[in-house]
Amino acid sequence: MHCASGAESCKGGIQFTRFQTPEGFRDLAPDDVAKYLFVEGEFRKIFGLWGYREVRTSSIDYFDIIRGGAGEGFTDSLFKVQDYDGKMLSLRGEVTTQIARMLTSKARDEGRLFYISNCIRYLETRTLLQREFWQAGAELIGGRTVAADAEAIALAIAALQSLGIGDVYVDIGNVALFQLAADSLGIGDNCAIRRAVASKSIDDLRKLTESDRIKEALSYMMMKRGGPEIVREFSEVTGVGKEYPEYFDGLFALLDAYGCRGRVTIDLSTLREMKYYNGTVFDIYSGGLGVPIGGGGRYDCMMREFGLEAKATGFAVSVDLCVRLIEKGMGKGFGGGAKEVPARIMYRDGFQGEAVLMARRFRAEGKACTVEEFDESKEGFVVGPDGIMAWAGSGEDRKVEGRR
Amino acid sequence: MKGIIIAVPNKGRLKEPACRLLGGAGIKRIDDERAYLSNTTAEAVQILSVRAADIPVYVYHGIADMGITGRDIISETALEVYELADLGFGACDLVVAVSADSSYRKPSDLPSGSKLATEFPNVAKRYFNDLGVQVEVITLRGAVEIAPVLGLAEAIVDLSSTGKTLEKNGLKTIGTIMTSSARLICNRISYKTNYARIKALVEALRRGC
Numbered sequence: 001m002h003c004a005s006g007a008e009s010c011k012g013g014i015q016f017t018r019f020q021t022p023e024g025f026r027d028l029a030p031d032d033v034a035k036y037l038f039v040e041g042e043f044r045k046i047f048g049l050w051g052y053r054e055v056r057t058s059s060i061d062y063f064d065i066i067r068g069g070a071g072e073g074f075t076d077s078l079f080k081v082q083d084y085d086g087k088m089l090s091l092r093g094e095v096t097t098q099i100a101r102m103l104t105s106k107a108r109d110e111g112r113l114f115y116i117s118n119c120i121r122y123l124e125t126r127t128l129l130q131r132e133f134w135q136a137g138a139e140l141i142g143g144r145t146v147a148a149d150a151e152a153i154a155l156a157i158a159a160l161q162s163l164g165i166g167d168v169y170v171d172i173g174n175v176a177l178f179q180l181a182a183d184s185l186g187i188g189d190n191c192a193i194r195r196a197v198a199s200k201s202i203d204d205l206r207k208l209t210e211s212d213r214i215k216e217a218l219s220y221m222m223m224k225r226g227g228p229e230i231v232r233e234f235s236e237v238t239g240v241g242k243e244y245p246e247y248f249d250g251l252f253a254l255l256d257a258y259g260c261r262g263r264v265t266i267d268l269s270t271l272r273e274m275k276y277y278n279g280t281v282f283d284i285y286s287g288g289l290g291v292p293i294g295g296g297g298r299y300d301c302m303m304r305e306f307g308l309e310a311k312a313t314g315f316a317v318s319v320d321l322c323v324r325l326i327e328k329g330m331g332k333g334f335g336g337g338a339k340e341v342p343a344r345i346m347y348r349d350g351f352q353g354e355a356v357l358m359a360r361r362f363r364a365e366g367k368a369c370t371v372e373e374f375d376e377s378k379e380g381f382v383v384g385p386d387g388i389m390a391w392a393g394s395g396e397d398r399k400v401e402g403r404r
Numbered sequence: 405m406k407g408i409i410i411a412v413p414n415k416g417r418l419k420e421p422a423c424r425l426l427g428g429a430g431i432k433r434i435d436d437e438r439a440y441l442s443n444t445t446a447e448a449v450q451i452l453s454v455r456a457a458d459i460p461v462y463v464y465h466g467i468a469d470m471g472i473t474g475r476d477i478i479s480e481t482a483l484e485v486y487e488l489a490d491l492g493f494g495a496c497d498l499v500v501a502v503s504a505d506s507s508y509r510k511p512s513d514l515p516s517g518s519k520l521a522t523e524f525p526n527v528a529k530r531y532f533n534d535l536g537v538q539v540e541v542i543t544l545r546g547a548v549e550i551a552p553v554l555g556l557a558e559a560i561v562d563l564s565s566t567g568k569t570l571e572k573n574g575l576k577t578i579g580t581i582m583t584s585s586a587r588l589i590c591n592r593i594s595y596k597t598n599y600a601r602i603k604a605l606v607e608a609l610r611r612g613c
Contacts, residue, residue: 171596200595201587203490225599265596287597290466 024123024131032323036134038334039322040116042162043136047114050155052138055113057098063088069097069302071275077121093121096276096299096314099139104306114138116319130320137296137316145298145311146250149280152296152313154258156284159317160293164332165325167287169263172251173270174280175297177231180240181221185214197222197269221268228252230266251280276302284317288330293321342368344380346391355383406598407448408605409441411463411471413456418586421493422472426451428612429605449605460485460589469594470602476563476584480524486590488606492613494586496565498524500531500579503552504571511579512537514559521551522561531561531581549573 021027028036044054060081067075070093078090092098095115107113116136123131138155140148153170160168187193187209196204200222206215217238224230228248235241248266255264272281272295281297296315303310325331343362347355355371358381362369374382379393412426413419426432426444433451435442442451452468457480459473464483472491476498500511508514511531516538522528525543532539542557549569551557561581564570570577588609595602 167597169596199485199487200590201487201490204487225596267596285593285596287593290464290591290593292593 022131026130026132035323035326035334036319039163039319039326040136042335043114043116043159043319046155046159046162047136047138050112050138050151050158052112052114052155053110055099055102055107055115057092057095057102057115057117059092060089061092061098063090065101066090066093066097068305069100069276070094074274077123079120079122091120092117093119094274095119095135095137095316096139096274097302099314100299100302100306100308100312103141103303103310103312104308111141111143112138113141134319135294135316136319137294137314139312139314141303141310141312143311145279146247147254148311148313149298150251150254150258152315153264153282154255154260156282156294156296156315156317157258157260157263160284160286160322163322163326165286165288165322165330167330168293169265169285169287170260171225171265171267171270171283171285172280173266173268173282174244175271175277176279177234177241177244178221178268178271181217181234181238184238184240185211185217187214193218194271198271200269225265225267227266230268234268272297274299276305279313282315284315286325286330288325288328289321291321293317293325342370344378345369345371346374346378346380346382347371348374348382348384351383351385358383358388406601407450408470408594408598408601409450409452409468411452411454411459411468411473413459413473414453416456418456418472418474418494421491422586425472425491425493425609425612429608457481463589463591466591466593468591469598470588470590470605472586472588474584475587476524476527476582478587478589479527479582482526484592486592486595487587488590488595488602489588489610489613491586491588491609495584496563497577497583498527498561498581499564499570499577500559500561500581501549501552501564501570501575501577502559504574504576506558506576508559508578511535511559513578514539518559519557520559520561521548521557523548524561527581528561549575 063075063078063080066078075090078093080088080090083089095117099113103110114137118132118134120132136159138152140152153172157168157170182188192208193205196208197218202219202222205218209215220234220237228245231248232245235245255261270281270283276299277297278301279298282295283292284294285292294315294317296313298313300311303312326334345355345359359369359371377393380391382389382391410426412422431444431446431449431451433442433444440453442453444451452462454462456473457477459471460478460481460483462468463471463485474494478485478487502508512535514537518539519542520528520539521542521544523544523546525541528541544551548560548562550573551560553574563584564577567577588606590602
């Protein structure tokens with residue numbers, strides 16, 4: 001290899017050991033997979049109980065379709081490849097846009113869908129997420145806005161509770177109400193003000209504007225936490241969004257009925273990254289972790305992008321972070337299924353066929369087993385000239401039971 | 405009562421004023437000076453002493469619930485944390501500076517491909533990206549102001565409170581990227597799950613500012 005700089009590191013190309021995976025990617029060993037399967041299994045059960053049907057979206061999609069749905073800023077973080085005809089493709093980085101597309105074509109009659117899927121994005125790994133991460137999500141299409149929003153929030157909480165994570169909370173905001181207030185205050189797309197609101201920096205806000213009206217309205221938005229009374233007061237302070245108090249009253253009444261009282265809080269500075277949200281949005285979190293476990297919200301506008309006049313809301317939670325929470329002892333454990341050890345059937349010379357017959361009987365009865373050559377250091381059943389015997393491994397009293 | 409951990413710089417210009425502010429609010433370390441995590445005179449409040457540059461990381465991950473560090477450092481790490489108060493002290497500007505005899509008068513005058521030395525590579529890259537000027541960023545760990553004299557870089561991005569250090573090293577400021585000061589930051593989840601206590605703490609610390 002020619003190397004103009006003559007640097008030592010150029011000699012072998014990129015340096016890595018053969019044990020490494022690329023940064024942000026990893027292999028899951030059987031014990032890890034068992035944990036993931038447990039979490040995914042609980043989610044499948046809950047989503048099924050709520051009448052949701054599972055979908056699988058394609059791993060690779062047209063970049064332009066995803067950009068149309070999820071927005072420019074987000075698509076910067078997608079892994080991209082080029083198709084043989086020059087079209088730009090991207091690896092699945094989120095699922096909601098794909099589901100919106102599916103609803104306009106393959107799943108026109110569906111109203112409740114869920115997925116459990118890996119996604120790949122150029123994320124900085126220091127933010128707890130790997131660049132390949134697993135998420136579970138549900139999408140609810142149609143229905144009355146308030147009823148659907150309440151169902152999505154309640155299902156997100158129920159899904160996490162099914163893992164035994166008791167410490168689950170949801171913060172609710174509304175991007176449409178935020179936009180109404182921003183327009184009425186004349187701050188439109190002022191990035192510095194939005195940043196101040198998102199980081200709850202009252203002092204930055206005070207420096208960014210002279211207007212007492214803006215300061216009062218936005219301080220209220222940033223600092224208040226509570227129930228629907230927050231929205232009523234906010235609407236009175238700003239004079240915008242007169243219809244929102246009634247909506248939030250209805251939402252909270254339904255969330256009460258779902259048993260979510262004490263778990264949901266309105267924080268009007270809750271905003272989300274994707275541009276497709278256009279109504280109520282929410283963050284899902286647990287006291288056991290420093291970052292949100294998931295989130296979601298209403299995205300009727302994106303449905304319109306795909307030519308469908310339909311309402312839609314949904315959410316996604318991180319399977320990786322759920323596994324991490326249970327590992328930290330915040331859940332009910334991994335259900336004991338994490339380490340199911342198959343029985344070992346060992347054969348002595350000439351008795352392999354008999355061992356296989358025995359394995360067939362085991363499996364027919366639903367018992368897991370493997371067939372291996374006899375090894376006196378291992379435990380299992382031994383098939384040999386003495387018949388079948390249970391073997392306790394090397395050490396004292398090996399022969400436990402004989403059977404012809 | 406659920407405990408609160410506050411991360412405080414263990415050295416540097418923010419350490420003393422941060423400790424004074426906390427002391428004024430009745431939060432004083434009581435354990436050995438060398439202990440990273442110390443109990444305090446306040447009930448269920450611990451102080452974590454770490455480098456100012458690492459404080460956003462500890463707070464982002466929820467290891468510490470709150471922290472005191474510079475706005476410049478928060479911007480550099482670009483981690484999402486709440487900034488609940490501007491504590492006022494540690495005020496300085498993050499500036500772009502070049503040799504005093506240089507003809508460049510503003511950052512956008514720098515030609516594409518200019519070398520730029522800094523302790524704040526992420527902030528510098530974002531700033532020059534937004535200006536549409538491509539610069540080659542060289543990350544240093546200190547004494548950035550000598551880079552132009554030694555010929556390592558044409559410009560620097562560095563903190564300046566009075567401008568004297570820059571002047572002494574034959575440099576002039578041609579632009580300010582941001583004004584920084586010490587901030588009281590908070591983990592986004594701790595804020596929600598421990599709202600009443602954190603709110604009370606913020607109010608107590610604001611009174612001391």
